[in-house]
Amino acid sequence: MNSEKKPLLAPGHTACAGCGQAIAARLVVDAAGPNTIIANSTGCLEVFTTKYPESAWEIPWIHSLFENSAAVASGIEAALRYLGKKETINVIAQGGDGGSADIGLQAISGMLERGQDILYVCYDNEAYMNTGVQRSGLTPFNSNTSTSPAGSVSYGNIRPKKPMPEIALAHGIPYVATATVAFVPDLQRKVKKALSIRGPKYIQVHVPCPLGWRHGPELTLEIAKAAVETGLYPIIEYENGSLIGVRKITPRPVEDYLKSQGRFRHLFKNPEEIKKIQDIANNNIQKYGLAAANQPSQ
Amino acid sequence: MREFLEGSLAVARIIKACKPGVISAYPITPQTHMVEELANFVANGELNSQFVNVESEHSAASVVLGSVAAGVRSYTATSSQGLFYMAEVIFNIAGMRLPLVLTCANRAISAPISIWNDHQDSISLRDSGWIQFYTENLQETVDFHLISYRLSEDKHIMLPVMVCMDGYTLTHGIETIDMPDEAKVDSFLPPYKPLYKLDVDNPLSFGPLADPDYYMETRYAIHQTHKDVLEIMPKLTSEFSRVFGRHYNGLIEEYHTKDAERVIVAMGSVCGTVKEVIDELRAKGKKVGLLKIIAYRPFPAEAIYEALKNIPKVAVLDRSLSLGSYAPVASEVKAAFFGKKKRPEVISSFVVGIGGRDITKDSIKEVLRLVNGREKSNEFIDLKPELLKEEYE
Ligand SMILES: Cc1ncc(C[n+]2csc(CCOP(=O)(O)OP(=O)(O)O)c2C)c(N)n1
Numbered sequence: 001m002n003s004e005k006k007p008l009l010a011p012g013h014t015a016c017a018g019c020g021q022a023i024a025a026r027l028v029v030d031a032a033g034p035n036t037i038i039a040n041s042t043g044c045l046e047v048f049t050t051k052y053p054e055s056a057w058e059i060p061w062i063h064s065l066f067e068n069s070a071a072v073a074s075g076i077e078a079a080l081r082y083l084g085k086k087e088t089i090n091v092i093a094q095g096g097d098g099g100s101a102d103i104g105l106q107a108i109s110g111m112l113e114r115g116q117d118i119l120y121v122c123y124d125n126e127a128y129m130n131t132g133v134q135r136s137g138l139t140p141f142n143s144n145t146s147t148s149p150a151g152s153v154s155y156g157n158i159r160p161k162k163p164m165p166e167i168a169l170a171h172g173i174p175y176v177a178t179a180t181v182a183f184v185p186d187l188q189r190k191v192k193k194a195l196s197i198r199g200p201k202y203i204q205v206h207v208p209c210p211l212g213w214r215h216g217p218e219l220t221l222e223i224a225k226a227a228v229e230t231g232l233y234p235i236i237e238y239e240n241g242s243l244i245g246v247r248k249i250t251p252r253p254v255e256d257y258l259k260s261q262g263r264f265r266h267l268f269k270n271p272e273e274i275k276k277i278q279d280i281a282n283n284n285i286q287k288y289g290l291a292a293a294n295q296p297s298q
Numbered sequence: 299m300r301e302f303l304e305g306s307l308a309v310a311r312i313i314k315a316c317k318p319g320v321i322s323a324y325p326i327t328p329q330t331h332m333v334e335e336l337a338n339f340v341a342n343g344e345l346n347s348q349f350v351n352v353e354s355e356h357s358a359a360s361v362v363l364g365s366v367a368a369g370v371r372s373y374t375a376t377s378s379q380g381l382f383y384m385a386e387v388i389f390n391i392a393g394m395r396l397p398l399v400l401t402c403a404n405r406a407i408s409a410p411i412s413i414w415n416d417h418q419d420s421i422s423l424r425d426s427g428w429i430q431f432y433t434e435n436l437q438e439t440v441d442f443h444l445i446s447y448r449l450s451e452d453k454h455i456m457l458p459v460m461v462c463m464d465g466y467t468l469t470h471g472i473e474t475i476d477m478p479d480e481a482k483v484d485s486f487l488p489p490y491k492p493l494y495k496l497d498v499d500n501p502l503s504f505g506p507l508a509d510p511d512y513y514m515e516t517r518y519a520i521h522q523t524h525k526d527v528l529e530i531m532p533k534l535t536s537e538f539s540r541v542f543g544r545h546y547n548g549l550i551e552e553y554h555t556k557d558a559e560r561v562i563v564a565m566g567s568v569c570g571t572v573k574e575v576i577d578e579l580r581a582k583g584k585k586v587g588l589l590k591i592i593a594y595r596p597f598p599a600e601a602i603y604e605a606l607k608n609i610p611k612v613a614v615l616d617r618s619l620s621l622g623s624y625a626p627v628a629s630e631v632k633a634a635f636f637g638k639k640k641r642p643e644v645i646s647s648f649v650v651g652i653g654g655r656d657i658t659k660d661s662i663k664e665v666l667r668l669v670n671g672r673e674k675s676n677e678f679i680d681l682k683p684e685l686l687k688e689e690y691e
């Protein structure tokens with residue numbers, strides 16, 4: 001990133017200290033550049049960047065509702081096409097994991113199916129954070145949230161993450177990738193690459209939330225890195241339906257990722273529950289071939 | 299040019315003449331024909347527009363929200379469940395002060411599911427900030443679409459407009475229509491010049507969070523603009539009549555009200571039936587009249603007061619309900635007289651044509667008979683008592 005350039009998501013917004021989504025959103029818009037229009041779903045990112053009369057956005061930006069950023073972006077794209085300006089302007093729709101994988105999934109599916117030239121970015125902090133850490137379809141297995149609390153007969157969220165990248169991929173779109181705020185050049189490269197391809201694109205970015213995950217704000221990048229290196233958040237890239245890249249790892253035990261987060265603390269009394277999470281990581285490592293060449297895959 | 303056309307096709311024709319750059323809609327009876335015809339125009343190169351097929355009405359409304367925000371005139375149409383599915387976006391479009399025209403092919407609301415006509419769909423969204431017109435016949439429907447784009451895009455207004463036309467009666471009815479000449483349409487409706495838009499050369503943020511220090515004024519401002527619409531409409535319709543030769547007052551229409559002893563107040567296509575009954579009864583020397591409300595939002599309370607203040611007996615027809623309370627149009631007509639010096643002796647409220655129940659000339663005559671008696675509230679006409687037996691005890 002050229003540090004001379006004015007950031008397109010200006011500082012001074014009201015995100016919490018250590019907010020992964022705030023960092024990632026700035027990296028995304030800076031990679032996209034000033035010729036970009038963004039449609040943003042309701043959620044933390046919208047709230048902390050545009051409290052009237054201020055706005056942190058230096059590009060044209062619109063927020064309408066929680067579940068419709070993909071459809072609003074579709075209207076913007078159609079308008080630009082009508083005006084003959086689509087070739088020079090990027091259109092991005094973005095939202096949180098809840099706005100994307102749950103309530104907005106239908107609108108995203110419509111957008112992906114229509115073949116419109118739009119990049120959808122899902123900032124995955126693994127729960128409905130703006131409303132107080134309720135579980136979403138992208139909340140991981142056994143995570144303690146306010147609507148999937150751990151209790152005497154529960155270990156928290158009962159289901160694994162919804163496979164959003166695969167769902168996007170199944171629409172036959174030209175580009176699907178996951179990324180993380182922990183690996184900046186990879187995230188920005190993927191945004192630029194996606195925007196260089198015509199048609200619908202989907203990128204899902206893993207973004208720790210210190211408040212919701214209950215970790216220190218200084219640990220955001222470290223935890224995001226651990227998610228990848230344990231195999232719990234595979235960093236993958238598909239072009240035209242083929243897996244063209246994965247971030248290779250030397251797998252670390254999942255405890256390395258779980259231990260510094262309050263949302264998983266209850267599991268440490270129950271090693272068999274941690275074992276189930278290790279199984280999820282092992283599955284990912286095998287499915288996507290994540291293990292570096294000198295590592296035996298498990 | 300005078301043409302014999304189905305209502306939906308006539309709407310499609312006038313929309314084509316208004317040249318929206320983006321159209322998005324989702325199918326629902328009885329709205330389908332108008333959207334299909336627009337799709338044909340685009341497919342045949344007769345209309346240069348982006349026709350965006352969507353997976354739901356929520357997205358149809360969101361697409362046109364986005365396209366208008368990007369500075370391009372847009373269009374959508376829906377009905378009933380579709381309008382309700384849009385409801386969240388409907389409020390949002392008005393709150394963001396985006397000009398748009400939506401055709402509502404009025405249809406009853408489920409359950410029980412019904413594809414037939416009443417006004418419950420659009421009436422339920424009367425508080426959304428949209429301007430609402432209810433049309434009587436196809437000529438008026440066509441003309442009001444054109445007038446609505448002009449009004450909506452007026453830089454002093456910047457609010458969306460819903461043109462409400464009765465499902466089937468108007469959408470599928472066939473009439474001879476004087477289709478406005480495209481060159482005249484162009485002169486009456488210049489290309490849309492947005493006051494504000496999503497523009498990379500002048501980056502603005504749309505749709506911020508407003509805390510209690512700011513929210514209330516945004517609602518107040520919309521309310522004030524509705525009052526401005528009451529002032530602007532008569533001027534706009536005069537200009538329309540200079541160009542096209544047809545005159546509308548734009549807010550209400552009075553039919554034989556001046557010397558009337560009994561006046562029916564109504565909205566939409568039923569006004570045609572009411573006029574026929576009035577003609578018949580006038581021929582027999584009965585002093586009856588009609589006050590047609592065209593603009594339901596803004597509600598032209600002052601014009602209604604002036605038209606009815608000296609009328610002894612008024613019967614208000616409602617084609618929707620506010621279940622558990624007074625019918626919507628009647629309660630607002632009554633409110634127009636509160637605290638005023640003059641008022642009719644009787645303002646009775648009648649519920650007619652719910653879920654497509656036929657409103658015949660006899661139904662109207664029954665209303666005119668009943669308005670002679672004591673004041674009535676929510677009096678259902680053509681109700682079938684035999685269907686009201688309890689089945690489960
Ligand atoms: C239709 C609708 N339902 C619910 C809400 C309440 N709501 C606003 S933001 C939000 C959570 C957002 O979660 P997510 O999309 O994951 O974004 P995050 O805040 O976590 O970044 C919810 C439930 C709403 N605004 N609209």
Ligand SMILES: [Mg+2]
Nearest residue numbers: 096097127129
């Ligand atoms: Mg979230």
